[in-house]
Amino acid sequence: MSALLRTEGVYKSFGGVRALDTCTIEVAEGTVAGLIGPNGSGKTTLFNVITGYNKADAGEVYLADRRITNSAPDKVFALGIGRTFQLTRIFPRLTVMENMLVASQHSRAGARKRAMEQLEFVGIDGYHAALAGTLSYGQRKLLELAYVLVADPAIILLDEPAGGVNLSLVNHIAHRIRELNAAGKTFLIVEHNMEFVMGLCDQVTVLDSGTVVAAGPPDIVRTDRRVLDAYLGEDIEETEDDPAAAEDA
Amino acid sequence: MTEQQAGGPGTSTTSRSVLKIDGLVAGYGGGDVLRGVSLEVAEGGITCVVGPNGAGKSTLMAAISGLLRPRLGSMIMDGQDLVGRSPRQILRLGVVQVPQNHSLFRDMTVRENVELGGYILSDRSLTARRLEAVFEVFPQIAGWSGQKAGSLSGGQQRLVEFARALMLEPRLLLLDEPSMGLAPKILRSVFDAIRQINAAGTTILLVEQNARAGLRLSTQGVVMENGRVRLSGTGREVLDNPEIGALYLGGAVSPG
Numbered sequence: 001m002s003a004l005l006r007t008e009g010v011y012k013s014f015g016g017v018r019a020l021d022t023c024t025i026e027v028a029e030g031t032v033a034g035l036i037g038p039n040g041s042g043k044t045t046l047f048n049v050i051t052g053y054n055k056a057d058a059g060e061v062y063l064a065d066r067r068i069t070n071s072a073p074d075k076v077f078a079l080g081i082g083r084t085f086q087l088t089r090i091f092p093r094l095t096v097m098e099n100m101l102v103a104s105q106h107s108r109a110g111a112r113k114r115a116m117e118q119l120e121f122v123g124i125d126g127y128h129a130a131l132a133g134t135l136s137y138g139q140r141k142l143l144e145l146a147y148v149l150v151a152d153p154a155i156i157l158l159d160e161p162a163g164g165v166n167l168s169l170v171n172h173i174a175h176r177i178r179e180l181n182a183a184g185k186t187f188l189i190v191e192h193n194m195e196f197v198m199g200l201c202d203q204v205t206v207l208d209s210g211t212v213v214a215a216g217p218p219d220i221v222r223t224d225r226r227v228l229d230a231y232l233g234e235d236i237e238e239t240e241d242d243p244a245a246a247e248d249a
Numbered sequence: 250m251t252e253q254q255a256g257g258p259g260t261s262t263t264s265r266s267v268l269k270i271d272g273l274v275a276g277y278g279g280g281d282v283l284r285g286v287s288l289e290v291a292e293g294g295i296t297c298v299v300g301p302n303g304a305g306k307s308t309l310m311a312a313i314s315g316l317l318r319p320r321l322g323s324m325i326m327d328g329q330d331l332v333g334r335s336p337r338q339i340l341r342l343g344v345v346q347v348p349q350n351h352s353l354f355r356d357m358t359v360r361e362n363v364e365l366g367g368y369i370l371s372d373r374s375l376t377a378r379r380l381e382a383v384f385e386v387f388p389q390i391a392g393w394s395g396q397k398a399g400s401l402s403g404g405q406q407r408l409v410e411f412a413r414a415l416m417l418e419p420r421l422l423l424l425d426e427p428s429m430g431l432a433p434k435i436l437r438s439v440f441d442a443i444r445q446i447n448a449a450g451t452t453i454l455l456v457e458q459n460a461r462a463g464l465r466l467s468t469q470g471v472v473m474e475n476g477r478v479r480l481s482g483t484g485r486e487v488l489d490n491p492e493i494g495a496l497y498l499g500g501a502v503s504p505g
Binding site for chain 1: 279280301302303430433458459460461462463465493494497498499
């Protein structure tokens with residue numbers, strides 16, 4: 001398996017605060033990859049760098065063997081990287097179908113038919129004439145997924161697809177991802193719902209303070225001491241003046 | 250069975266509880282975020298709630314301070330149920346929350362910000378006495394009193410927020426992720442301040458993302474996951490419980 005998406009030593013800081021530091025990840029073609037880490041570990045920033053919403057201060061991003069570092073978002077999208085956002089970005093005052101047609105970017109015959117197929121696939125075709133702003137939060141997530149699928153990207157980046165949606169919808173989304181993956185789509189998923197990530201992903205990369213601290217299959221990653229350390233936080237106490245530690249002695 | 254009742258055998262046998270939460274169910278819109286939370290906050294201690302994203306920690310804080318009305322359950326403080334009371338009533342009963350995000354008025358002085366903590370006090374001389382007492386606990390803040398709050402560092406602003414909360418001499422101080430957004434180097438001073446407040450007699454309920462540091466600091470620890478209390482005990486017991494990892498990373502834990 002070759003890497004479809006790869007970052008090499010990406011560095012990004014915001015006003016002196018380091019968000020990504022020599023961040024190197026790989027997503028193999030045809031896999032579902034997970035990107036996890038505690039709050040503020042740099043997951044969304046890495047998505048932003050890959051998709052051109054943030055510029056890397058250093059390092060490279062490759063799609064297959066093509067260098068795409070700091071390309072504009074629309075170019076990255078056209079090259080085959082689709083992406084959803086943690087907080088959905090749709091046009092609330094356009095209908096669901098109009099949102100889909102915006103995504104298809106041209107009005108060639110069949111665009112509407114293809115859009116409807118994607119809406120059917122995610123399960124919101126019944127709402128095609130509704131204003132997108134009237135959709136529930138979960139339905140907006142499905143619309144965003146359908147919207148991304150219209151462009152038929154090689155790889156899809158999902159930012160918290162299971163965040164804030166109910167359990168049956170979480171399962172629905174997981175099934176759709178599996179189906180798309182079986183048909184050849186590659187995924188990179190940021191998600192805090194561990195059951196979702198561990199159940200769905202072939203490989204999981206763990207970020208902490210902008211750096212990769214572990215990468216591997218879910219079962220290996222979740223028993224990795226460094227991963228637990230990342231999630232439980234750094235112990236800031238000095239042991240000598242710590243009464244709890246003294247008790248143990 | 251991984252659930253243990255807070256306040257069960259082996260915990261807080263001598264100290265009474267300031268707040269006893271039982272079967273609390275609360276949420277936003279159609280869904281429940283808290284699905285039956287039960288825990289006790291021991292008087293004079295620091296109780297720390299930790300848990301992965303989405304566990305319901307901040308929702309619990311919102312429910313206690315009255316910003317979110319619970320659907321079921323009770324929250325008994327000094328014989329009175331907080332459920333159904335307004336944030337203002339709950340504040341008057343002595344529950345004061347320091348919110349997660351920076352909440353100072355940046356263009357006002359540090360002193361003005363701290364004084365605002367006492368806005369429900371009707372007696373000006375009482376406000377002055379409280380301010381003096383607060384400055385005694387945090388002499389460094391007295392030194393900054395004439396500066397604009399916005400000129401302070403993130404860690405310093407946290408201390409001012411603590412001081413502001415102390416103006417009401419809270420019966421229960423709620424701290425929602427005090428380490429949020431602070432550099433590791435600053436954390437220590439913030440945690441020292443929490444310990445100092447507690448040593449001066451204030452009972453604290455703390456929600457913390459840095460589980461290790463939070464539990465180490467605390468007398469009691471609670472791990473929430475998916476809207477429920479999954480582990481509880483002394484801070485140290487919880488920290489040393491191997492199941493805590495499974496609660497954060499999924500997997501080995503038995504289904505609750």
